[in-house]
Amino acid sequence: xxxxxxxPRNRITKTGKRIxxxxxxxxxxxxxxxxxxxxxxxxxxxxxxxxxxxxxxxEISDGYSVSRQxxxxxxxxxxxxxxxxxxLYFCATSEGPSGAQETQxxxxxxxxxxx
Amino acid sequence: xxxxxxxxxxxxxxxxxxxLLRCNYSSSVPPYLFWYxxxxxxxxxxxxxxxxxATLVKGxxxxxxxxxxxxxxxxxxxxxxxxxxxxxxxxxxxxxxxYNKLIFGAGTxxxxxx
Numbered sequence: 750x751x752x753x754x755x756x757p758r759n760r761i762t763k764t765g766k767r768i769x770x771x772x773x774x775x776x777x778x779x780x781x782x783x784x785x786x787x788x789x790x791x792x793x794x795x796x797x798x799x800x801x802x803x804x805x806x807x808e809i810s811d812g813y814s815v816s817r818q819x820x821x822x823x824x825x826x827x828x829x830x831x832x833x834x835x836x837l838y839f840c841a842t843s844e845g846p847s848g849a850q851e852t853q854x855x856x857x858x859x860x861x862x863x864x
Numbered sequence: 865x866x867x868x869x870x871x872x873x874x875x876x877x878x879x880x881x882x883x884l885l886r887c888n889y890s891s892s893v894p895p896y897l898f899w900y901x902x903x904x905x906x907x908x909x910x911x912x913x914x915x916x917x918a919t920l921v922k923g924x925x926x927x928x929x930x931x932x933x934x935x936x937x938x939x940x941x942x943x944x945x946x947x948x949x950x951x952x953x954x955x956x957x958x959x960x961x962x963y964n965k966l967i968f969g970a971g972t973x974x975x976x977x978x
Contacts (some may be wrong), residue, residue, distance in 0.1 A: 758888035855907035
């Protein structure tokens with residue numbers, strides 16, 4: 750079984766709808782992250798959480814919110830989806846705190862299309 | 865500003881040829897460097913990482929990368945390309961200080977043809 754899972758894998762929604770993307774991990778890691786990937790832009794950090802009570806904004810958090818329900822679960826919500834949120838979304842985890850050499854492990858991604 | 869640049873959004877090589885994917889960073893302090901690979905319809909998988917222990921880093925699937933401080937580079941190489949190497953490759957950098965933020969390059973898509 751995969752260590753980091755994301756649901757759904759694909760989602761089509763309409764402008765203005767609220768949607769939630771979910772991430773679960775069995776690695777026992779404290780740290781979790783949400784990224785979005787756009788062609789030609791690489792991955793950009795949306796939110797990150799270093800433990801259940803710690804939530805931090807990344808570089809592109811506007812229009813998104815997150816919830817860390819448990820050590821193993823980290824959800825990303827789009828309160829009112831808009832077309833430019835069409836992207837591939839990745840969840841990642843890391844063990845922490847290992848300093849700057851710490852490795853992040855990625856889920857398979859959720860492909861979101863906002864019409 | 866601290867940044868990472870991957871030169872060439874698309875690289876095409878013949879099977880058996882040398883693979884060279886370029887990554888440069890901008891920082892006065894040597895960062896920690898990573899290469900990830902993304903196969904079609906999959907998440908990112910760590911290929912290798914530089915953590916200052918050795919400048920030549922060997923990774924999975926025959927890939928290696930060399931950290932060159934004077935050139936602020938961390939290029940990824942493989943002596944002989946396989947068809948299965950076709951994927952997108954991302955260089956990522958973590959700079960000292962601040963929180964545990966990874967900065968990704970834009971990615972290089974590698975095509976391998978017979």
